[in-house]
Amino acid sequence: MRDRVQSRLVTPLAQQESTRFSRGRPAPRERRVRVTDVAALVDGKGRSFLRFAVDVRFGSGDWREGDIDGCMYPESGAIYVKRGSEYRPAEFLLGKDLPAVTGVCEPSGAKS
């Protein structure tokens, strides 16, 4: 799973980042993917998923944990990332204006 998040989210993110003359945050020097669930969880529609976090590091500083929080559905390969209290498809971070998806990445029975 870590490899899929790496290849479908982290690598494309790093590829589209460059030094910009803007007030935007600079590109992190390093990113790492952590799978935060030991076992797969099941959402309200009975689909299993695993949550992950992407940590970042700027310069030689400490790792900043949970720069991106999200989840992945191993069966479909769909990746969602958390923005505020909502989850959007991972392509949102790559520049696609995609709306939030309800009911994903939330274990069944959990209150959002």
Place this chain on the structure above:
Amino acid sequence: MPLVLRRLPARVFLAVMLAGSALITWYSLPYFDFGTLPPFVIEKLPVRFERLWLFSLRVHVAAAALSFPLCLLLLTRFLQRRPVLHRWLGRVAGVVVLFGLVPAGAVLAFDAKGGAVVAIGFLLSAAIVVSGMVYGIVTARRRDLVSHRRAMHHVVAQMSVAVVSRAMLVGFDFAGVDPDLAYVLALWVPVPLSALVVELRQPSFPRFFHELTLTIQRIRREISSSPRLARRPLVRLVARPGR
């Protein structure tokens, strides 16, 4: 000193700022691609009033792309020697700054990265721009060109923060400085420094500084000539108020 050398710093400043303004405009073009989200927008979302924020961002960027180079050109002797053209372009710049750049920037300031410290920094810069522009218009109408020049220099100095701040951010990134700290420094160093530089460059500043020095010397003389004050330590004066 030859005239060319005396004018060199101002010319270098104009050239660097025009180049910086063009660079900012170039990197801001993705904000007007309505089909994709640029990294700065992705980083900021979600915000409280998303449509208002996005609209303000586009207005602010467009107003800055127009008004900053225009204000820089208005500082050139070429335009200052053509008063009618200078006046009309000045009116355009004034309207764009007061009714586009600053209100949109103020909306963005409330959702700025870095919280209240950064928001206050942006609002301080906006306040200097507004007061400078309004005072500049009033003094231009009074034909008080010395005060007009000083006021407009403050406006351009605060606009130049956009370029200086981004250059500092790039430098801090290369140096590996924490981006949150870099963001605060890249705002709070150039904003007051730009205002200070404008004041230091005023022809009246050496006279003001000379008068200030004379006043301080006079106060010191008064204190040292008073035996009662000279004998009594300052700490006791402060520690026993009213005696």
